[in-house]
Amino acid sequence: MLERKQLKDRTYITFVLPADTPPGPVSVVGDFNDWQPGTHSLAPREDGTRAVTVALPGKSVHSFRYLAADDHWFDDEHADSHDGINSRVHT
Known part of the structure; x- marks a missing residue:
C-alpha cells in the first residue's frame, strides 16, 4: 500500500507492507535510490505494519x-501502475 503526503514541490510516499508478509527484512528499491537494496528498509510500526517514507519530486513517475x-x-499490487x-508510483 502507498500513503502520500504532498508538501510544496515534494511528495512523501510511504511504502507499507504487513509486518510479517513476507517474513524477514524488506527494502523498497527503485530508480529514486539507484536500485540499491537496503537504502530504504521498512521498519515496524505500532499498527502491525512496516513502512518506510521516501521524499520524491512532485509531478514525477x-x-x-x-x-x-x-x-x-x-x-506492490496497490501501485499506481506497472x-x-x-x-510505478506517480507523485
Whole structure:
C-alpha cells in the first residue's frame, strides 16, 4: 500500500507492507535510490505494519520493487501502475 503526503514541490510516499508478509527484512528499491537494496528498509510500526517514507519530486513517475530475504523480489499490487516487471508510483 502507498500513503502520500504532498508538501510544496515534494511528495512523501510511504511504502507499507504487513509486518510479517513476507517474513524477514524488506527494502523498497527503485530508480529514486539507484536500485540499491537496503537504502530504504521498512521498519515496524505500532499498527502491525512496516513502512518506510521516501521524499520524491512532485509531478514525477518512479519505478520500484520490494526486495525481501533470500533475494525475493516482488511488486506492490496497490501501485499506481506497472511497467512490465516494475511497480510505478506517480507523485
